[in-house]
Amino acid sequence: MTVSKFINTVGLACDIAGAYLIWKYGLPDDVSRHGRNYLVTEQVMEEEIARGRKYDRMSNIGFILLALGFGLQLISNFVNA
Numbered sequence: 001m002t003v004s005k006f007i008n009t010v011g012l013a014c015d016i017a018g019a020y021l022i023w024k025y026g027l028p029d030d031v032s033r034h035g036r037n038y039l040v041t042e043q044v045m046e047e048e049i050a051r052g053r054k055y056d057r058m059s060n061i062g063f064i065l066l067a068l069g070f071g072l073q074l075i076s077n078f079v080n081a
Contacts, residue, residue: 004079011072014065021062025055 001009 004076007072007079008076011069011076014069014072016069018062018065018067018069021058021065025058025062
């Protein structure tokens with residue numbers, strides 16, 4: 001396998017992983033970033049805050065992997081090995 005193909009393959013793997021993370025951890029409607037539950041009381045729920053942070057972190061990692069994957073695939077076009 002040439003270096004170009006290897007870089008391209010790693011980029012594609014990053015794209016797939018990033019797309020999966022964005023799909024899985026894109027913020028669903030039932031997650032409150034502020035930890036408030038308006039149906040019962042207006043108390044702050046620490047579990048919802050932690051869950052919102054996890055979803056934010058994982059979706060950001062997904063976007064980074066997606067950008068990295070596209071960048072690697074672009075670079076692989078210019079590698080002559």
